[in-house]
Amino acid sequence: MTGAEIIVQVLADEGVDVVFGYSGGAILPTYDAIFRFNHDKKAGGADPMPLIVPANEQGAGFMASGYARASGKVGVALVTSGPGATNMVTPVRDCMADSIPIVAICGQVPTAAIGSDAFQEAPISNIMGACSKHVFLVTDATRLEATIRTAFEIARTGRPGPVVIDVPKDVQNWSGPFQGEGLLPVPGYRARLRAVEENLLDDAACAVFLDKLRQAKRPLIYAGGGVILAEAAEALRAFAHAFKIPVTATLMGLGSYDTTEPLSLHMLGMHGTAYANYATDDCDFLIAVGSRFDDRVAGVPSKFARGAKFIAHFDVDPAEINKVKRVHWHHLGNLNLALDKLRGYLQAQKFAPDYAEWHQHIAGLKKTYAMNFDRKSPLIQPYAVIEELNKLTKGEAIISTGVGQHQMWAAQYFDFRDPRLWLTSGSMGTMGFGLPAAIGAQFARRDKIVIDIDGDASIRMNLGELETVTTYGLPIKVVVLNNYGDGMVRQWQKLFFKGRFSASDKSLHKKDFIKAAQADGFPWAKRLERNEDLAQIVAEFIAFDGPAFLEVIIDPDAGVYPMVGPGVSYADMITGDWIPSREPPGAIEIDKSEMF
Structure with a gap:
């Protein structure tokens, strides 16, 4: 086989059923091999x-990411050298930040030309080395097959992440034997994997956990994206149900626990529900599962979960233990095995706690500090749009988003009954993520309604992918919540910069999104401008059999609340005009170095 044919055959062997990519001179041999395959x-x-x-190539990267997030499989992007590969930097870094497994295969100039500033050459192994879980530059063609297989192994194992393979054109054109097996020797990596996988939770550790849990009256599970990545949602739910422990989730952990259940507190953090944040302050035993105490959740680490006398942490990455918040007990290992072992041990010890008072307290928090907004406003409220969409989809649609206010409204007001229904750029916060991620998700899950909730500023970043939707006949639903500007930036400027709206408006009011959608082939494209039309148009939008585009002109002053400002604790949470606050916020000192 040629090197290009080897690449394609290994992709097939790894179960790849779709590739996202843009062609160019340095990757043409592999594109030709896919055509022939x-x-x-x-x-x-x-x-x-x-x-x-x-x-463009950035779209390919986010499509691969959306595919991986929705399916749990490794997404694949295939791009050319130089600008093709550099356009992949943002999606690769985005996947690294959210621990998403993709393999990005980049063409490169011929081996002899590397370093000569040849046409469309870029030092991708150097650039991507800082952004990815691992990067390979293949200069020995005889190692190509093993390299591709090893890239998939690294991408999907341990804490998942993106792996980049830089393949010179002469390596793609090389001919040699196809072995059909074999991996590169990476003994250090595999030894670390084994150490974590073989580190089983023992009875002694379970006994310590049980002793502290027996003393607790208000335990709370804080579930992160690691639960979903580890396919451990069922184990988490079984543990929570066995002992009736309430659950709150991070932005990346939404769907790990059914948000419609009575003991779900939905999302915590900077824009989490007020009741989840108050419950986190009130709990006396915090169980962190696959979460990392990031700044959007922990805020001021010393004041996070301030009432917790004991914090336990389950994770798969040693680097996350005590990185941000010191814990009293931790376990590094397979989440499924650990949660099942601990549940079995506690049940064998006849542990049957009565958390009736805690449950009553949780119910009271959820009732008193429920999510709410101005329901009598003559202007369309974005929350009302999402509530209507949620009523129709019942927590079972795949929701992708761009980044900004619309992202947080979607996280707050949609229900997620299962994992892998919520796709968003969490750690990187990459505008333009939503539409291409929805495309990737639709290829992964043909059986699901896929909705991209986007903003007028965010969708502009990758607006060209509207044509990709219609070219491939994908029944994706696109919602643009249009407030004529960068709403989240404007909210921060209003709160913390005395209303100086510097460059957050941009005066970008010329775009007619409906005409743009129609020009790209959307057969259903409408603008919603009146409250009285909301329910009917949203119903038509969801019911339409095919690609549909809905622009909603929303209240430009609608904000994202609750909000925990940077450098402050949950006690100083801003709840806005329509959600009560438990106590008057103190003087808020904003450290602007911590913003965004």
Whole structure:
């Protein structure tokens, strides 16, 4: 086989059923190999490994990410050298920040030309080394096959992440034997994996946990994205149900626990529900599972979970233990095995706690500090739009978002009954993520309604992907909540910069999104401007059989509340005009170095 044919065959062996990418000179041999592979293997008129072409390479990266987030499988992006590869830097870093497994294969100039500033050359192994879980530059063609297999192994194992493979054009054109097996020797990595996987929770550790839990009256589970990445949602739910322990989730952990259940507190953190944040302050035993105490949740670490006398932490990455918040007990290992072992041990010890008072307290918090907004406003409130969408989809749709206010409104007002229904750029906060991620998710889950909740500023970043939706006949629903500017930036400027709206408006009012959607082939494209039309138009939008685009002109002053400002604790949470506050906030000193 040629090197290009080897790449494609290994992708097939790894179970890849779709590739996202944009062509160019340095990757053409591999594109040709995919064409020939599909031609030879085609059955029933469908390509076994379709190659989906975006508007640009960044879109390809986010499509691979959306596919991975929705499916749990490794997403694949295939791009050319130079600008093609550098356009992948943001998606790769985004995946690294959220621990998403993708393999990005980049063409490169011929080996002899590397370092000569050849046409469309960029030092991708140097650039990507700082952004990815691992990067390979293949200069020995005989190691190509093992490199591709090893890239998939590294991407999906341990704490998942993106792996980049830089493949010179002459390596793609090389011919040699296809082995059909083999991995690169990476003994250090595999030894660390084994150490974590084989570190089973023992009875002694369970006994310590049980002793402290027996003393607790207000335990709380704080679930992060690691629960979903580890496919441990069922184990988490079984543990929570067995002992009736309430659960709150991070932005990345939404869906790990059914948000419609009585003991769900939905999301905590900077824009979490007020009742989740108050419950976190009130708990006396905090159980952190697959979460990392990041700044958007822990805020001021010394004041986070201020009432907790004991904090336990389950994780798979040793670097996360005591990195931000010191804990009293931790376990590094497989989350499924650990949660099942601990549940079995506690049940064997006849542990049957009565948390009736705590449950009553939780119910009171949820009733008193419920999410709310101005329901009598003559202007369309974004929260009302999402409530209506949620009523129709019942917590079972896949929701992707851009980044900004619309992202937080979606996180707050949608329900998520299962994992992998919520796709958002969490740690990187990358505007333009939502639309291409929705495309990737729709290829992963043809059986699901996929909705992109976007903002007028965020969708502009990758607006060209509207045409990708219609080109491939995807029934994706796109909602643009239009407040004519960068709403989240404007909110911060209003709160912390005395209303100086510097560059957050941009005066970008010329775009007619409906005409743009129609020009890109959307058969259903409407603008919602009146409250009285909301329910009817949203129902039509969801019911439409095919791609649909809905622009909603929302109240430009609608804000995201609750909000915990940077450098302050949950006690100083701003709840806005429509959600009560438990206590008057103290003087808020804002450290502007911590912003964004």
